Amino acid sequence: MTIALLILGVYALFAWLVFYKFRWLKFNIAWGVVTFWVGFHVLFLLVVLLRFFTPYTIDGHVIRQTIQIAPRLPHPTVLEEVFIAQNQKVKKGDKLYQFEKTLYAAQLAEAVANLADARQNALILEEDIHIAQDSLEAAQANETYAAQQVKRYSDLVPKGGAKQETLDKWESQLAAAQAQVHEARDNLKKAQLAAEAKIDGVNAQVAGAEAQVEQAQYYVDQTTIYAPEDGVIISQQARPGLVVGGFRVASIAAFVADADPYFLATFYQEHLKFVEPGQPVEVALDIYPGQIFTGKVKAIWDGTGQGQIIPRGRVPEFMFMSPQGRFAVEIDLDDDPALKRYPAGAHGAAAIYTGGGGGWVAVLRRVNMRLYSWVNFIVPFDV
Structure with a gap:
């Protein structure tokens, strides 16, 4: 206009x-x-x-990546201490929140004890194998001796050198010894199967106990929340005494990262006919009247909410006169000392220079951009 x-x-x-x-x-x-x-x-x-x-829009905003700070605790847990103030700058690894850890420390101690018990049981399983082998060897020895006695008396009884009752006794003892051998073999196999229950070479009970220790240690670590990267927490409302965990799934704070801000501007769809990534861009931010920032087109977001139909039990409704959805263009602002001072949500205008139509067209748009920037000195009129 x-x-x-x-x-x-x-x-x-x-x-x-x-x-x-x-x-x-x-x-x-x-x-x-x-x-x-x-x-x-x-x-x-x-x-x-x-x-x-030279597509132009006044619907542009500075976008900064945000991370939702959400405690990952399975039980209702009390917030004990808050280490940050409202809008305070933090570095990666700085401590943000401390939650009460008594329950989780106890669960960790219990898991460590169970791990020690599981490792001891694994050693016992190895000993059970040795015991079963000894029992098998003893049963086999008894079987061999009983078989020898049966053979000896089988030769003596027909010749009258021994009584039939003695032969019958040794035949009975041989049968019992053979049953003991079968039982000893079964016990040895059972002990071997128990000892061979392994995951990647580790006893299954030990592996399960180690997993429990890792899980308990994870929750102990989650009682302390650290800054994921350099940035600032906007609207710090969490206070000691806040209970999280259990059924609470919402975040307690929004972390705004310092790294990789960009400018996102929306354009009417037909105006993007000649726009391609890499083309030069000028941006005029309302918070910096009289200044023009340069950048380049990074990507065109080829999609709007009008192109999505959410699964539901109703037939979609289409409004014939509904206004078209605009497409967003992601813009990388050039490296500039002021880049770190771009707050999230800062509004401004943007113009893309496609190179078509002659240089005088670009000149007119540059004039337009500078007029917009200079007018920001007096608009809005709320003296």
Whole structure:
């Protein structure tokens, strides 16, 4: 709108100079129609060229990455101490919150004890194998001795050298010894199977106990929350006495990171016809009147909420006269000392220079951008 008014003003001044100041032509109805017709087409052509070859928007904002600070505790836990103040800058690794850890420390101690018990049981399983092997060897020895006695008395009884009762006794003892051998073999196999229950070479009970220790240690560590990177926590509302965990799933703070801010501007879809990544951009932020920041197009977000249908039990409704959704363009601002002073959500205007339409089109848009920036010195009018 600003550049259109500027063009109309220049054209009106030109017409005034021609018809009234220097009187090069005499103004009449015919010249009035010609003047209007030429002016209309000049304005129309300039607006079209500006819109497509230097897309412009006043819907742009500084975007900073945010991290939701959410305690990951399975039981209701009391917040004991807060180490940060409102909007305080922090470095990666700085302590932010401390939660009460008595319960989790006790669970860790219990898990460590269970691990020691599991390791001891693993050693006992190895000993059980040795015991079962000894029992098998003893049963086999008894079986061999009983078999020898049965053979000896089997030769003596027919010759009258021994009684039949003695042979019957040794045959009974041989059967019992054979049963003991089978039982000893089963016990040895059972002990071996118990000892061979391993995961990646570690006894299964020991592996399970180690996992419990790791889980308990994880929750102990989660009772202290540290800054994930350099940044600032906006709207610090958490206070000692706050209970988290259990059924609470919401975050207690929003962490705004210092790294990798960018400018996100939305444009009408048709104006992005000639826009490509890498093209130069100018940005005028409202918080810095009179300044122009440069950058480049990083990416075009080819999608809006109108292109998404959320699964639900109703048939989608389509509004014929609904306004089109704009596409967002991600802009990387050039490295500048002021880059670190860009607060999240800072509003501004942006213009993309595609290189088409001739250099004079870009000049007009640059004038437009600077007018927007300078007007920020007095707008809004809330003196």
